[in-house]
Amino acid sequence: MEAISVVFENLPFLLMGALDTLKLTSFSVLIGLVLGTLIGMGRLSKIKVINVPSTVYVEFLRGTPLLVQISIVYFGLPQLGIQLQAYPAAIVALGLNSGAYIAEIVRAGIQSIPKGQYEAARSLGLTHWQTMRYIILPQAFKNILPALGNEFITLTKDSSLASVIGVTELMRRGQFVITRTFQTFSIYFGIALIYFLMTFTISRLVRYVEKRMAVA
Amino acid sequence: MSKILEVKNLHKSFGNLRVLNGLNLEVGQGETIVIIGPSGGGKSTFLRCINHLEEYQKGEIIFLGEKIDKHHSNLNEIRTKIGMVFQHFNLFPHMSVLENLILAPVKVKKISKEEAIEKAKAMLKKVGLLEKIDAYPDNLSGGQKQRVAIARALMMEPVLMLFDEPTSALDPELVGEVLEVMKDLAKSGMTMIVVTHEMGFAKEVADRIIFIDKGVVVEEGTPDEIMKNPKHERTRNFLRHIL
Ligand SMILES: Nc1ncnc2c1ncn2[C@@H]1O[C@H](COP(=O)(O)OP(=O)(O)OP(=O)(O)O)[C@@H](O)[C@H]1O
Ligand SMILES: [Mg+2]
Numbered sequence: 449m450e451a452i453s454v455v456f457e458n459l460p461f462l463l464m465g466a467l468d469t470l471k472l473t474s475f476s477v478l479i480g481l482v483l484g485t486l487i488g489m490g491r492l493s494k495i496k497v498i499n500v501p502s503t504v505y506v507e508f509l510r511g512t513p514l515l516v517q518i519s520i521v522y523f524g525l526p527q528l529g530i531q532l533q534a535y536p537a538a539i540v541a542l543g544l545n546s547g548a549y550i551a552e553i554v555r556a557g558i559q560s561i562p563k564g565q566y567e568a569a570r571s572l573g574l575t576h577w578q579t580m581r582y583i584i585l586p587q588a589f590k591n592i593l594p595a596l597g598n599e600f601i602t603l604t605k606d607s608s609l610a611s612v613i614g615v616t617e618l619m620r621r622g623q624f625v626i627t628r629t630f631q632t633f634s635i636y637f638g639i640a641l642i643y644f645l646m647t648f649t650i651s652r653l654v655r656y657v658e659k660r661m662a663v664a
Numbered sequence: 665m666s667k668i669l670e671v672k673n674l675h676k677s678f679g680n681l682r683v684l685n686g687l688n689l690e691v692g693q694g695e696t697i698v699i700i701g702p703s704g705g706g707k708s709t710f711l712r713c714i715n716h717l718e719e720y721q722k723g724e725i726i727f728l729g730e731k732i733d734k735h736h737s738n739l740n741e742i743r744t745k746i747g748m749v750f751q752h753f754n755l756f757p758h759m760s761v762l763e764n765l766i767l768a769p770v771k772v773k774k775i776s777k778e779e780a781i782e783k784a785k786a787m788l789k790k791v792g793l794l795e796k797i798d799a800y801p802d803n804l805s806g807g808q809k810q811r812v813a814i815a816r817a818l819m820m821e822p823v824l825m826l827f828d829e830p831t832s833a834l835d836p837e838l839v840g841e842v843l844e845v846m847k848d849l850a851k852s853g854m855t856m857i858v859v860t861h862e863m864g865f866a867k868e869v870a871d872r873i874i875f876i877d878k879g880v881v882v883e884e885g886t887p888d889e890i891m892k893n894p895k896h897e898r899t900r901n902f903l904r905h906i907l
Contacts, residue, residue: 562752562754564750564752564754565754565756567712567717567748567750567754568748568750568754568755568756568813569756569768570717570740570743571715571717571743571746571747571748571817572743572744572767572768572772572816572817572820573740573741573743573744573768573772573773573820574740574767574768574771574772575740578771578772582767582771583756586758587756587757587758590758
C-alpha cells in the first residue's frame with residue numbers, strides 16, 4: 449500500500465517533470481521539423497553540394513546512439529568553446545536527432561506526390577520554391593502526418609535520455625523521488641504509466657487531426 | 665503571319681535512349697497544330713521540351729524570338745506565356761477550383777487577389793463551370809477537371825497553349841465537352857499545339873497535322889492532305905490503326 453501512496457504523494461512533483469518532458473519534446477520536434485523539411489528536400493536535390501551533405505547528415509545521425517549525441521552536445525562542445533546549459537543542450541541534441549528522422553519522412557512524403565503536380569505548377573511559371581511551398585509540401589504533410597506523429601511519440605520516450613545530463617524532466621524527477629523513498633518499482637512503474645498516457649494522448653490527437661484533414 | 669515558335673533540329677535522349685532525332689517545326693500566330701503518332705514516338709517529350717520541363721541536348725527552340733534552353737535567364741517567365749494541359753489534368757487536389765485558378769496569377773504575376781477572382785469567374789464562365797468555383801477537384805468529373813485545367817492555364821494569358829492528349833483519360837461521353845472548349849479556343853485565335861488522336865477535332869480546327877514517329881516529323885500537311893492522301897507508308901499504316 450505504501451508503495452502506491454508514494455506515487456500519489458509525489459505525483460505533483462512528477463507531473464511537473466512530465467510537463468518538462470512535453471516542452472522539451474515539443475521544442476525538439478519543432479527544430480526537427482524545420483531541419484527535417486530542409487534536409488528532406490536537400491536529399492532530393494540534383495545539386496551535389498546540397499544532396500551529399502544532406503545524405504551524410506541523415507546517415508550519421510541515424511547511425512549513432514542518441515545518448516552519444518547528447519553527450520557530444522553537452523560534454524563535448526564546451527571543449528570547442530560552446531557551452532550550453534543542460535536544458536538547451538538537450539533540445540539541440542534531440543532536435544538535431546529528430547531532424548534526421550523527419551528528413552527521411554519528408555523525403556518519402558515528397559516522393560509520394562505524383563510528378564504531374566510538380567510539372568503542372570512549374571508549367572504555370574511557379575519557381576521550384578513556390579511549387580514546394582504551395583503545392584508539394586502541403587500535400588506531402590497531409591500524407592506523412594501519421595509518421596510525424598510516430599516520430600513525436602518516439603521523441604517523447606527518447607527525451608528521457610536527457611536525464612543523464614541533469615535535465616529535470618520526468619525520468620530525472622522519478623530518480624529524485626527514488627533516492628528519497630527507495631520505492632524503485634512503484635516509482636519507475638508510475639513513470640512508465642505517465643509516459644504511456646502522454647504517448648497515448650498524442651497518438652489519439654494525431655489520429656483526430658488526420659481524420660479532420662481527410663474530410664477537408 | 666508572325667512566327668510564335670520555331671524548332672530546329674531538336675535532339676533529346678534519356679541516357680542511351682534517343683527520343684527526338686532532329687525534329688523541326690514552325691508555328692505561326694493563331695495556328696492550331698495537331699500532332700499525331702505512335703506511342704513512344706516522342707510527342708510528349710517534344711511538348712515538354714518546348715516549355716523546358718525537359719532539357720534537350722542539341723538543336724534550338726525559339727519562342728517569341730528568344731532561345732529557350734537551360735541558359736535562359738528567366739524560364740519561369742517564359743513558362744507563364746506557354747500554357748500546358750496534361751492528360752491527367754494535374755489539378756491541385758488540396759485547393760478549390762478557385763484557388764487552383766488564382767494561385768499562379770497572384771504568386772507569379774502578382775496581380776491582386778480581387779482582380780484574380782474576377783478573372784477566374786470570367787474564365788470559369790467561358791468553360792461553363794462557374795457553379796463549381798468552390799468545388800474541390802475530387803468532386804468533379806474528368807471532363808470538368810480538364811475544363812478547369814484549361815481555364816487554369818488560360819488565367820496566365822498564354823501566347824501558346826500545349827495540350828498533351830487532353831481527352832485520352834476521359835470516358836467517351838465526356839470527351840465532347842472538352843473538345844468543344846478547345847475548338848472555341850482555337851477559333852478565338854489562340855495558338856495551339858495539340859497532341860491528340862481525335863481526328864474529328866483535327867479536321868475541324870487544325871491548320872496542319874504533324875505526324876511524328878521515332879522522334880522526327882515524318883510528314884506534315886493540312887488535315888485533308890494527311891487524312892485523305894498521306895504520302896508516307898508509315899503515316900498510312902498509322903492512320904489505318906486509329907481511324
Ligand atoms: N523521364 C524519362 N526517362 C526515361 N525515358 C523516358 C522518359 N520520358 C519518356 N521516356 C521514353 O521516351 C520515349 C518517348 O516518350 P514520349 O512520352 O515522348 O512518347 P509519346 O509519343 O508521348 O507516347 P504516348 O503516345 O505513349 O504518350 C518512350 O520510349 C519513353 O519510354
Ligand atoms: Mg505522350
